[in-house]
Amino acid sequence: MIMNRRSLLTTALTLGAMKAFPGLSYAQARPLVFATFTGSWEEAHKAVLVPAFRKANADAAMVLDPMLSVDQIAKVNAAKANPPIDVMLHDPGPALVAIGQDLVEPYPVEKSAYYKDLIAEAQEPMGPAPFFQVVGLTYNPEAVKTPPTSWADLWKPEFKGRVGITNLNSTLGTGWLVEIAKMRGGSEANVDPGFKALEELKPNLAAVAANPGALATLFQQGQIDISPGNFNAIQILKARGVPVxxxxxxxxxxxxxxxxxxxxxxxxxxxxxxxxxAALMPEVQTTLMNPPYLIVPTNSKVTMGGEIARVLAKDTAELKKKFVFQDWKKINEQRSAWIERFNREIKI
Amino acid sequence: MGAAPASRDVTSYGMGLAAPLALFFLIFFVAPLLQLFWLSLHNDTAGLHWGLGQYLHFLTDPFSLGVLGSTLLLGAEVTAVCLVLGFPIAWLYQRVGPKLQTIIILIVLLPLLTSVVVRTFAWIVILGRQGIINATLQSLGVIDTPLKLLYTQFGVVIALAQVQMPLMTLPLITALGRIDPNLDDASCSLGAGSWRTFFRIVLPLSLPGVIAGCTLTYAAAITAFITQSLVGGGQMLFMPMYLYQQASTLQNWPFAAAISIIFLLAVLAVVSVFTTLGRLSRGYGGA
Incomplete structure (x- = not known):
């Protein structure tokens, strides 16, 4: 073999690259990759779910790679044969997209020890729900003396210029619009009444936030006093001393x-x-339900406690009565048309 | 290894040293851009049917064109504010002692040292209902009810102008520094007033800096996704948010790709106007 300068350089570069990107050399034996969501979800999973998984599986190597649902879908789509992610986490809309694009496997229900204990709504054969996200009314108790009781309260004249909503980019915004439509006789297939209601809400609207996270800032700044809001996001704000x-x-x-x-x-x-x-285990779900995480459990063996029992539901039976689930298959069919319509019609 | 030519032409430069960067751009910029363009030429979201449907959709839709127009206008407004506010600072910089110069440059650079997100959040605090502006005006008795500043076009322009100001001021400082101060004195001694000197001498000679600053500010302002969405809110739609919505929420990648290409071309058009002006001004300045 003749060693000249060029081949020596190539060899050195290859060795260097293998050192710099170890993924190149042993792509097959990578640890388990779980793409969770960013922010508080990542914190909760790092602190509770990962240790529980390691303990049950002889310290198996795993990494959290937090990213948005859409990025998870894009990454898996780009390398279907050898996906860089093993476990995905999805909101209802993106979950249907992932299933529709044939990116996920059916959950081996018969092997699962916990699947049958999940409440009926969480039993999804293509991937079970380890927790719920809950959207209700959020308000500033310093400005709003009588607590609101209904979505209809947002239209009260006393909230002129005090209401915040988000646009339809988020699951929260879209889900809320569907609920408003339902309240006025519409459904997942017909949100016209919802758009009419939005039109009437305009005098009360102080802000249409670009994402649910921005709503939190608006509460902090006193820009809004009442809005639809995500239970977990509100608990985080509350823990930081914001009056919500x-x-x-x-x-x-x-x-x-x-x-x-x-x-x-x-x-x-x-x-x-x-x-x-591990994510479906009652022990893990109980820990995640307690402060500071306050994540709503889906395993019926978990006894509700604390803030969740106080404001949401004391047990699974009450939870079923108080929660509304939506048909996201129907919603996804028309969502882009709604977003377009929202873009055009909602100008304040 | 080729043999070196016997007599090397000293006026030509080897491009070899630029090759690594060129390769980097080729792989990480040109290739994805071509892929984006390829994607935009499909009529369906799965990318199976070829066609110009996405472009037709955008260019025949008054709403989409409105979004493009308002984004380009936003850039113009921000650039104008930056120019009007930034020029005096740059001018002042050239006329103070070294100590004050250090302070001015520090003030100009300070915004660059904090993250855009932090700067934008500061503006939310300033412009909010209970923010500094409203609180001051209310305590002075100028207004009874708080003004709506956040989530308005005015708010976005002001916040973006502050966020992008260094991009305008720094080229201006450089350009003004190149002007021989004797020219001012000469102009004055020949009988021109301060304003006449400014418009006939200082401004034309600083035009290259003005053009460079405007190009940078403009490009940064129209693509500033974070500031636009945090200060403008969800109902003021500009191109970056429109793009994000189509790509991320709706998974309509071909349309999002078409939007990016159209946006890119629109920005290139504006930037090339600036560059043409710059070339003209160089001729003018040298004359």
Whole structure:
């Protein structure tokens, strides 16, 4: 073999690259990758779910790679045969997209120890729901003396210029619009009454936030006093001393199933299943229900307690009565048309 | 290794040193851009049917064109505010002692040292209902009810102008520094007033800096997704948010790709106007 300068350089570069990007050399034996959501979800999963999984599986290696649902879908789509993610977490809309694009495997229900204990709404054969996200009314108790009880309270004249909403980019915004439409005789297939109601809400609107996170800032700044809001986001604000309260409206709080899926062609299929099992365990769900996480459990063996029992539901039976689930298959069909319409019609 | 030519032409430069950067751009900029363009030429979201449907959709839709127009207008407003406010600072910089110069440059650079998100949040605090402006005006008795400043076009322009100000001021400082101060004195001694000197001498000679500053500010202002969405809110739609909505929420990648290409071309058009002006001004300044 003749060694000249060029081949020496190539070899050195290759070795250097393998050192710098170890993924190149052992792509097959990578640890389990769980794409959770960013922010408080990541914190909760790092602190509770990962240790529980490790303990049950002889310290198996795993990494959290937090990213938005849409990014998870894009990444898996780009490498379907050898996906860089093993477990995905999705809101109802993106979950249907992922299933529709054939990116996830059916959950091995018969092998699962906990699946049958989940409340009926959380039993999704393509990927169960380890927790719910709940949307209700959020208000500033210093400015709003009588707590609101219904979505209809947002239209009260006393809230002129005090109401905040989000646009339809978020699951929250879209779900809320559907609920408003339902209140006025519409449905997932017909949100016209919802748009009419929005038109009437305009005098009260102080802000249309670009995302639910921005609503939190608006409460802090006194820009708004009342809005639809996510239970978990409000608890975080409350813990930081912002005067906000959450109340489930009498029409029912909107519950979104956040589902967890095994990615198709995952090289770590067995561990992925084990991680999802850990997320469904009553012990893990109980810890996640307690402060500071306050994540709504889906396993019926979990006894509700604390803030969740106080403002949402004392047990699974009450939870079923007070929560409203929506048909996201129907919603997804027309969502883009609604977003377009919202863009055009809602100018304040 | 090729043999070196016997007599090397000293006026030509080898491009070899630029090759790594060129390669980097080729892989991480040109290739994705071509992919984006390829994607935009599909009529369906799965990317199976070829066609110009996405472009037709955008260019025949008054709403989409309105979004493009308001984004380009926003950039013009921000650039104008930056220019009017930034020029005096740059001018002052050239006329104070070294100590004050350090202070001015520090003040100009300070915004660059904090994250855009932090700067934008500061503006939410300033412009809010209980913010500094409203609180001051109310305590002075000028207004009874708080003014709506946040989530308005005015708010976005002001916040963006502050956030992007260094991009305008720094090229201006450089350009003004290149002008020989004797020219001012000469102009005055020949009988021109201060304003006449400014418009006939200082402004034309600083035009290259003005053009550079305007190009940078403009490009940064229209693409400032974070500031636009945090201060403008969800009902003021500008191109970056429109793009995000289509790509991320609706998964309509071909349309999002078409929006990006149209936006890119629109921005290139504006920037090339600036550059043409710059070339003209160089001729003018040298004359």
């Amino acid at each position: 309260e959450f109340v489930a409206p009498k029409e029912g709080a909107i519950a979104f199933k956040t589902t967890i899926h095994v990615v198709k062609n995952s090289p770590n299929r067995e561990l992925a299943f084990k991680l999802i099992e």
